[in-house]
Amino acid sequence: MSEFESAPASTPLLAVENLHKTFDMHALGDKRVVGLEDVSFAVERGEFLAVVGESGSGKSSLLKCLYRTYEPSSGRVLYAGPNGTVDLASCDDRTVIDLRTKAIGYTSQFLDEIPRVPAVDVVARPLHEGGMAVDAARERAEMLLSRLRLPEALWEAYPATFSGGERQRVNLAQAIAPKPRLLLLDEPTSALDPETRAAAIDLLREFLDDGTTIVGVFHNRDVVEAVADRVVVLEDARVREIGPVEAFDREVIA
Amino acid sequence: MSLLEGADLTKIYGDGCESCRARTGDSAGTNQCPVCGSVVACADVNLSVAEGEVLGIVGESGSGKSSLAETLALAADDGGEGESGSRIEGEIRYAGHEGNLLEVDYETRHRLRNGDISLVHQHVRDGLELDFSGGGNVAEKLLSAGWRNYEAVRERVRSLFEETEIPVGRMDDPTHTYSGGMQRRVQIARALANDPAVVVLDEPTTGLDVSVQARVLDTFRRVQREEGVAAIVVSHDLGVVRLLADRTLVMRHGRVVESGLTDRIMEDPHHEYTQTLINSVI
Numbered sequence: 001m002s003e004f005e006s007a008p009a010s011t012p013l014l015a016v017e018n019l020h021k022t023f024d025m026h027a028l029g030d031k032r033v034v035g036l037e038d039v040s041f042a043v044e045r046g047e048f049l050a051v052v053g054e055s056g057s058g059k060s061s062l063l064k065c066l067y068r069t070y071e072p073s074s075g076r077v078l079y080a081g082p083n084g085t086v087d088l089a090s091c092d093d094r095t096v097i098d099l100r101t102k103a104i105g106y107t108s109q110f111l112d113e114i115p116r117v118p119a120v121d122v123v124a125r126p127l128h129e130g131g132m133a134v135d136a137a138r139e140r141a142e143m144l145l146s147r148l149r150l151p152e153a154l155w156e157a158y159p160a161t162f163s164g165g166e167r168q169r170v171n172l173a174q175a176i177a178p179k180p181r182l183l184l185l186d187e188p189t190s191a192l193d194p195e196t197r198a199a200a201i202d203l204l205r206e207f208l209d210d211g212t213t214i215v216g217v218f219h220n221r222d223v224v225e226a227v228a229d230r231v232v233v234l235e236d237a238r239v240r241e242i243g244p245v246e247a248f249d250r251e252v253i254a
Numbered sequence: 255m256s257l258l259e260g261a262d263l264t265k266i267y268g269d270g271c272e273s274c275r276a277r278t279g280d281s282a283g284t285n286q287c288p289v290c291g292s293v294v295a296c297a298d299v300n301l302s303v304a305e306g307e308v309l310g311i312v313g314e315s316g317s318g319k320s321s322l323a324e325t326l327a328l329a330a331d332d333g334g335e336g337e338s339g340s341r342i343e344g345e346i347r348y349a350g351h352e353g354n355l356l357e358v359d360y361e362t363r364h365r366l367r368n369g370d371i372s373l374v375h376q377h378v379r380d381g382l383e384l385d386f387s388g389g390g391n392v393a394e395k396l397l398s399a400g401w402r403n404y405e406a407v408r409e410r411v412r413s414l415f416e417e418t419e420i421p422v423g424r425m426d427d428p429t430h431t432y433s434g435g436m437q438r439r440v441q442i443a444r445a446l447a448n449d450p451a452v453v454v455l456d457e458p459t460t461g462l463d464v465s466v467q468a469r470v471l472d473t474f475r476r477v478q479r480e481e482g483v484a485a486i487v488v489s490h491d492l493g494v495v496r497l498l499a500d501r502t503l504v505m506r507h508g509r510v511v512e513s514g515l516t517d518r519i520m521e522d523p524h525h526e527y528t529q530t531l532i533n534s535v536i
Contacts, residue, residue, distance in 0.1 A: 026526035027533065068515060070522040093515050094304060097500050114475070114497065115468035129479050 011080045012042035013182060013213045014066070019075035019089070021065055035061035035070070037237045048204075048214045050224045050245070053234035059217040060108075062234065063184045065089070066215065067106040068096045079104075079182070101130065105180035107171050109187040113159045120145065120155040123173045130178060144173040147203055149196045164191040172200060176207060183207070185216035189223055201226045256302035256349070257484050258326070258371070258452050263299040263344035265321045268292025270341060278508060280527070285318065285508040295321035296508045299344075303452060306482040310499025310516060312492060312531070318508040319488045320376060320456050326486060327373035327454040328355060328363050350451060368399045372445040374438075376456040376488075381441045382429050388440045389415070389425035395447040414443040419473050435466035442474055446481070453478070454486045459494055471497055492535055496520055504528045 021035035036058050043049045051059045064070040066077055068088055077088040081103060086095060100106075113122065123141035128134050145155055148169040154162065159170050172188045189197050197220065204227050208214065218224050224231065225245060232242045241248075266274060271290035278285050278294040285294050296318035303309045311319050323329075325342055346355040350370055351362075358366070367373075375381035382391050392411045393401075401407050415422045418439040420432075429437060438458065445453050458474065459467040475498055478485055487498050495502055495516060502519045504512040504527065512525040523529045 023522070024524070026529050064521065069517045071514070071518055071524075093501055094307075096515060097307075114472065116472045125479075 011078075011085070013045045013047075013080050014043040014215070015076070015078040015080075016041050016066070017076040017078065019062075019065060019077065020073045021061055021070055022073050034237050036065060036072075039075070039234075039237075039239055041232055041239060041242055043213055043215060045213055046208060046211050047229045048208055048216065048227050050228035050231045051215065051217045051234065052224065052231055053240075057234040058237040059234055060186055061237075063106070063186050063215065063217060067100070067104065067184055069106075081181075103181045104184070105175045105178060105182070106184040107175035107186065107188050109168065109190050110171070113167070113170075115160065116158065118156045119150065119159050119162075119170045122159060122170055123177050126174065127177055140177060141173065144177055144203070145169065147199055148173055149199055165193065165196065168192060169196065172203075176203065179207070179210065179212065181212065183212055183214045183216075185214060185218075187217050187219060190219055197223060256347075257305045257307075258349070258486075259302040259345075259347040260322075260326060261300055261345040261347070263301075263322065263325055263342070263346070264297045265295040265318075265325055265340060265342050266292050266297075267295060267340045280506050280509050280511050283507065285316065294508045295340075296325070296505070299503075299505075299510055301503060301510070301513075303484045303486060305349075305451070306484055307501070308478065308485045308487060308499045310495030310502035311486065311488045311505060312490065312495050312502060313505035314490060314531075317505040319490075319505055321508075322505070323454050323456045323486060323488045324373070325356075327371055328367050329373055348451075364398075368395065369448045370450055371452045371454065372448070372450045374441045374445045374453065374455040374458060376460060378434075378437045378441065381444070382437060384430040384437075385428055387426045388420065388429045388432055388436070391429055391440055392444045392447055395444050399448045410447070411443075414447060417446070417477055418443040419469070433466070434462050435470055438462065438466075438470050439473060442470070442477070446477065446483070449481070450483060452484045452486065454488070456488045457491075458487065458489065459491065467494075474498070492520065492531065504531065 017040050019036055019039040023033040023035060025031045025033060039062060051062060053059050061070060065072045066088065072089040075089060079086050079088050120138060120141045123144060124137040127137035127140060142155060150166060150169045154166060159167050168188060168191045175183065189200050192200060201223055228245045230243060231245050231248055233240045269290055270292045271287060273289040274287040274292055274294055275297055277287050277289060279297065287294060299322055311322065313319050326346065342356060348355055389411045392414055393407050396407050396410060412422055415425060420436055420439050420443065429440060459470055462470060471494060487495060489495050499516045502516045503510050504519065506527045512528045519528060520532060523532050
C-alpha cells in the first residue's frame with residue numbers, strides 16, 4: 001500500500017479539512033478540552049498565511065496539529081509533496097519523521113536547545129546531518145545569525161545562557177536554514193526588538209520568493225502586514241474568518 | 255524495512271502459569287501473577303527500529319524497560335532460556351540475519367553481540383572490567399571480533415577515545431581511576447568499536463552529575479548521527495529520551511501503554527499513565 005497519491009500541480013500545498021482536536025485530561029476526571037473544532041482552509045504554494053486570534057483561540061494547537069506534535073482527533077491535513085499527497089493527520093510516524101527532515105520545518109517561540117552545543121552548531125548541525133559539508137553548513141549558519149543580528153561574540157557560546165531575544169534568533173535561523181518547502185512558525189519574533197524583527201521580515205520575504213510556503217502565528221501586526229498574503233482568524237477553537245490581509249481591520253490582526 | 259523488530263516479546267521470571275498474562279499488566283496494576291507468583295517483566299511487546307533511528311523506552315523502575323533492553327541486545331546467554339529462572343518468548347527479527355534471533359546458537363549470538371547489536375549496561379561493573387585499562391576494555395571488544403594486529407588495535411582504540419571525548423593520555427590507566435562520566439564514555443566507545451548496526455543503551459546517564467550527563471548525551475548524539483547507527487535508549491528520565499529519541503514507547507507493569515513520535519508523547523500524551531509521567535517532571 002502506498003501512502004502517496006499523485007497530485008495535480010494546481011492542488012494547494014496544504015489542505016486542512018474538518019480538523020478536530022480534543023484533549024482528554026485523565027487526571028481531571030477525564031475532562032475533555034476542545035483545542036480545534038472543524039477547522040478547514042487551504043494554503044497555496046509560495047503563500048504566507050498568517051494565523052491570528054486571541055490567546056487560547058487555538059493558534060498553537062493548529063500549528064502543532066499540522067506538524068503532528070499533536071495528533072489530530074479527526075479530519076485531514078493533506079500535504080502535496082513532490083512524490084504525491086500525504087495526509088499528515090494520519091500517516092505513520094516514520095513518514096512524519098522523513099518529511100520533518102526533508103521538507104517541513106517548525107519553530108516555536110522557545111528554543112529547544114541541546115546542552116553544550118554552541119549557537120552556530122545549533123543551526124549548522126542539522127544542515128550537516130542533511131548532507132551539507134561542515135564548512136558550508138557553518139558558513140550558512142553564520143550568515144543567517146549575522147543577518148538576524150546575533151552578535152558574533154555569541155556564535156560559539158551556548159544558547160542556554162542567552163536572553164529570550166537572542167535565543168529566538170538562533171531558533172529562527174535553525175528553522176529556516178534547511179530551506180523547508182513548508183515552514184510552520186509559532187510566534188518566532190515575539191521577543192525581538194523592532195530592528196531585528198525587520199531583519200527577520202526581510203529574510204522571510206526572501207524565503208517566500210524562493211518558493212517556501214509559510215503558515216505563521218504572529219502577534220505583531222507589522223510582521224503580518226509586511227509579509228502575509230492571507231489571514232485566518234481563530235476564535236474559540238474555530239475559524240471565524242479567512243481572507244486577504246488587506247480585508248482586515250488593523251485591530252483584528254494585532 | 256525495519257532494521258530490528260521485536261514481536262510479542264515476553265520475559266517471565268518464575269515458573270509461569272496460564273493466568274500470568276491475563277492477571278498482570280497495566281489493567282491489573284501489577285507485574286506479578288497472583289496465581290503462581292511469577293514476575294512478568296515484559297509481555298507482548300511489539301516494536302521496530304529503522305536504520306539510523308533512535309527509539310526511546312520510558313517508564314518507572316520495575317516497568318520492564320531493562321528486561322526488554324537486555325532481551326533485544328541478546329544479553330541472555332542461552333537461547334530461549336534467560337539467566338536462571340527466566341523464560342523469554344517471542345521473536346526478534348534482524349535485517350542482517352535470517353530467522354528468530356532468540357533461537358540462534360551460541361556462536362551466532364556471540365557474533366551478533368560482538369558486531370551487530372551492542373549493549374551499554376546500566377551498571378558500569380556489568381559492562382567494564384574496572385581493573386583493566388580503559389583502552390584494554392575497548393580493545394577486548396575488537397579482539398573478540400577477530401582483530402589481531404597490535405598497532406591496528408591501538409590505533410582504533412585511540413580514534414574511539416577521541417570520538418567519545420576521552421583523554422587519549424588516560425588510555426593505559428586502570429578504568430577504576432576514571433571518573434563516572436569517563437567510564438560511561440568508555441562503555442560507549444566499547445559499544446561502538448565494531449561499527450554495530452544497533453546500540454542498546456540502558457539508563458545511559460544514571461548516577462552522573464547533570465553537567466556530565468549533558469556531555470555523555472551530547473557525545474552519543476553526535477556520534478550516533480555521524481555514524482548513522484540505530485539506537486534503543488532506555489531511561490526513566492524523560493529529558494534523556496526527549497533529547498535522543500525520534501519515537502518513544504511508554505511502559506508500565508511490563509506492557510507498552512503508549513507509543514508515538516517523541517514530541518507527540520511529551521506534548522500530547524494520551525494514556526492516563528503517560529499524562530501522569532509528563533506532569534511529574536520537575
